[in-house]
Amino acid sequence: MQSNAALEYDYSVAKLFTYTTILFGFLGMLIGTLIAAQLAFPELNYLLGEYGTFSRLRPLHTNIVIFGFTLSGVFATFYYSAQRVLKVSMAESKFIMFIGKFHFWLYFVGALLGVISLLLGYTQSKEYAQFEWPIDIVIVLVWVLWGVAMFALIGIRREKALYISIWYYIACFLGIAMLYLFNNMSVPTYFASGGLGNILHSVSMYSGTNDALVQWWYGHNAVAFGFTVPIVAMIYYFLPKESGQAIYSYKLSLLSFWGLMFVYLWAGSHHLLWSTVPDWMQTMGSVFSVVLILPSWGSAINMLLTMKGEWNQLTENPLIKFMVLASTFYMLSTLEGPIQAIKSVNAIAHFTDWIPGHVHDGVLGWVVFMIMAALFHMAPRMFKREIYSKKLLEAQFWLQTTAVVLYFTSMWIAGITQGMMWRAVDEYGNLMYSFIDTVTVLHPYYAIRALSGVMYLTGFLMFAYNMYKTMTSSRELTEEPQFRSPMA
């Protein structure tokens, strides 16, 4: 390629992953809304026979949102932004193009097989690691392909220094690879028993307390390296790009990155407080969870300060609004988590609805908002058309923000209510409530949560419609917008 020609980036793989982000996002949130409604109105359990109960659908919800929606979003933004910060085009290498496309199709087939297998009840029963061994192998291959594409792009880069987003994408790749491999170690029973029984069934390599420890080392850090690290990668790229502002502080990004890498992994055992894992591990989990506030808030504050002097953009550009709200929810969520990890608080919070409440203010407020903002920023550049409707974008923002607030406030109240009722004793020291009393009392909160689900899902449909119109029928752009995304 001639050095003086402007680089033409190739977005074919980024586009494919954009489509699956929307598809899996809709599917995951639809199931999420249904199972939220089932807790308030149990009759809804019988819509799909044995495949429609809360228990069968819950892993589908979590896995589709994590491995379908979020990973698609991570891959889409990676294939978009990596080319730009490394100053190379995918089209420059046939090999990288092939790997990228193979990566997508293998991922898509694997994801569909995963959905079907969970629906049929094939599961290892470890949270977010439910897939049985054949699907695990597909996932590992998908991951390796991503790594090949990533390091091949890095290998032919023109910009020698890696931008902050690339640090985080590399960390995401390495972290998930390590965690996923170790947590999914299992022995297929068919092969170990001389060919008896179902070929898909396997048993965990670890038992009991050890299994719990490995699982929550994985579970907590799958959140870290799937829901935090790559999302931070996105905001470090898309916020400066959309706002035209330089990152506030390089030193702060350095501190937050290496701090996050070191501290995050220790905190996994806060999922096992008051359990049978050794006390010192529980204490380590608690302590490191609190320390974790520093690097988390480091990134978030760095983002907010990036907007210094340019806060007027918040009122003018809905995409800035999405991103600023995302980093604010990141701060809320990374403060709430450490609070729940304090042993005395955890005694009340654990096993209650406060935990899904915490997960969802992080995921709905931070992860989904950031991914949607990133895709909205990418759309005019990938499809060479302006964003279809600013009004729709504004309406979506407020609808979904209200939904998140309803979600976490109702779950805070539900969780603390239930936690307190479980331990309440009368004047003679006897338990005051039978278990079912602590369930029926939650009905109004479950109903509010279901409503918030419907609202959030509606907002997501508005996003999908806006994206669809942007891809197909809004005004064409003659040249690429530099910063602020044009919208009608």
Next chain:
Amino acid sequence: MFHWLEKNPFFFSVGVFVVIAFAGLIEILPNFAEASRPVVGLKPYSVLELAGKNIYMKDQCIACHSQLIRPFKAETDRYGQYSLSGEYAYDRPFLWGSKRTGPDLHRIGNYRTTDWHENHMWEPTSVVPGSIMPAYKHMFTNIADIETAYAEAVTVKNVFATPYGDEIKGTRAAWEAHKPAVLAEAAKIAADMKNKDVKDAVAAGNIPEVVALIAYLNRLK
């Protein structure tokens, strides 16, 4: 140093990996041998109980039920003795759960009976008015996969030295020889049940999922 790292992707990646792998090494490894030791007298799950555990996993009871009693008076009053590490030595995977939409089940076998479970799985509100748990009527007709459960017993015996008797061996002949014992265990449970289809199925040599599940739940003590 950081500027240098940012220009050298290989060393950067090695650096990241060392920093993230560190915690796992220090936190997880030291107690591995200690934590997997069974409490005295713990017996491995029978083949029928393993089949029941697999139903528990298939229908994801874990989505709403824990199996971990924490050392608080409120919990020991409600569920019994707090859980000990050694009680889980044969649990692959661990099924502690992370959410109690329904109550803890770690010692459910101490205070619920076969007929209670039968009524409850058929129609939860018949025994717990106000319950939001779905009915699992399909468990009364679906047949449990006991061959896979047997394969699991063989696997954990061969690979992890779980103390099963000599009759658990990885051959089809050994499985055929062991099958009557599984059926006899299922027949004992079916005798305490009233559902005629379930009784007929067990008599005909097929074990409905609910029978295996109840065997597993009765074992949780």
